[in-house]
Amino acid sequence: MxxxxxxxxxxxxxxxxxxxxxxxxxxxxxxxxxxxxxxxxxxxxxxxxxxxxxxxxPALVEAITQQAQKLFIASNDLYTIPQVQLAEWLVTHSVLDRVFFSNSGAEANEGAIKLAKKYGKLKKNGAFEFITALQSFHGRTLTTTAATGHPEYHVTYTPLPPGFKLVPYNDIEAIKQATTEQTVAIMLEPVQGEGGVNVPAPDYLKQVRAWCDQNGLLLILDEVQTGAGRLGTLWGYESFGVEPDIMTLAKGMGGGIPVAALTAKEHCAVFTPGDHGTTYGGNPLATAGALAVLSYLVEHxxxxxxxxxxxxxxxxxxxxxxxxxxxxxxxxxxxxxxxxxxxxxxxxxxxxxxxxxxxxxxxxxxxxxxxxxxxxxxxxxxxxxxxxxxxxxxxxxxxxx
Ligand SMILES: Cc1ncc(COP(=O)(O)O)c(C=O)c1O
Incomplete structure (x- = not known):
């Protein structure tokens, strides 16, 4: 039937x-x-x-049930409690210093790309190019489609936002060769998920980190799939012994609740009021849920x-x-x-x-x-x-x- x-x-x-x-x-x-x-x-x-x-x-059901009886939404012109608690939790449990909440992995990555572009304007003579990896997946907005290393996803939507150079994953020489004066950031998944579960060599991300440091580039780690414990450490970067400048999260951090985060170190947290925003990002229901999930993950x-x-x-x-x-x-x-x-x-x-x-x-x-x-x-x-x-x-x- x-x-x-x-x-x-x-x-x-x-x-x-x-x-x-x-x-x-x-x-x-x-x-x-x-x-x-x-x-x-x-x-x-x-x-x-x-x-x-x-x-x-039960920890997630309980948290969102309690929150649903109090407050679902407030404009981001107002302060709400769960989003501040979640931001504090993320900062105290990671090497990142500041947080912006959104609703999906693509949106968090879109925010990361905007943040890095602003950083390029302010601190790197207008550099605006990103190096990303073939077989990567960063989302389905136009810009994250451009960042995604599957050219077959690009064809329908050309011309895409410019400035994304795709190089083979797990190949530090390819990154070095693709770097120019215009490069502002390298954006990678610690382990590629949608690309087929591609685990890089143990020192790949360390080499990328060193190259970023030598050239003043930002390392953006897309931890939408790898973050929140998936790789056996709370954050994927810990499994590889590196620290990102910018990290994005979604998926596992909410355990089923649509919630995502763009996190950044202080030195590249260059947004100023008016640069970015969202209606639902950081809403009390989602952030109360994510706080419960992440707290449970660590406590257990x-x-x-x-x-x-x-x-x-x-x-x-x-x-x-x-x-x-x-x-x-x-x-x-x-x-x-x-x-x-x-x-x-x-x-x-x-x-x-x-x-x-x-x-x-x-x-x-x-x-x-x-x-x-x-x-x-x-x-x-x-x-x-x-x-x-x-x-x-x-x-x-x-x-x-
Ligand atoms: C590494 C990575 N980044 C970004 C995304 C996009 O996330 P979303 O579907 O929540 O927009 C995904 C989704 O699979 C992903 O695996």
């Missing part, structure tokens, strides 16, 4: 993405979601690396769980490689991981996983990405591997039939 919601979606929505997982989810709890038929799925997509504490975590040492379970999961997934020879690589850090195949079977595998009650992301035609909650248990990791194993067996059997 066709799903009515899916038919209605096809009728009413602009055709932007195409929902590849043909499941209509109705509720979630912890690492699980349930569809409209009541079928349960272990959810290793998590809203695309958003559900850092799983679905509907959840990043350490992500590091431990990530290691465990990669080990188990590598064991699967012995049984399913079309697995060529398991890569990742913390609980941001990918399984690479030697052929374009990821959609087949995803569909078999759905049959098994397991949601996983086809990050490329030949790779799966796993982004479970950061507080998953060993039993949930085992369940994921068992379900994937069964799905892979079915795909393997079909391929040889």
């Amino acid at each position: 066709p799903d009515t919601w899916q038919e209605l979606e096809a009728k009413y929505f602009l055709r932007t993405g195409g929902r590849r997982l043909k499941v209509t989810v109705e509720r979630g709890q912890g690492a699980y979601v349930w569809d409209t038929e009541g079928k349960r799925y272990l959810d290793f997509v998590g809203g695309w690396a958003v559900t850092s504490l799983g679905h509907c975590h 040492d959840i990043p350490a769980n992500a590091a431990r379970l990530g290691e465990y999961l990669r080990g188990k997934l590598r064991d699967l490689g012995a049984k399913h020879p079309f697995i060529t690589e398991v890569r990742g850090m913390g609980l941001l991981n990918a399984v690479q195949f030697d052929r374009d079977i990821s959609m087949d595998v995803v569909n078999r996983c759905i049959e098994e009650g397991f949601l996983v992301n086809p990050v490329s035609p030949s790779a799966l990405r796993l982004m479970p909650p950061l507080n998953i248990t060993t039993a949930e990791a085992d369940e994921a591997v068992d379900k994937l194993d069964r799905a892979l067996s079915k795909v393997g059997a079909a391929a040889t039939a």
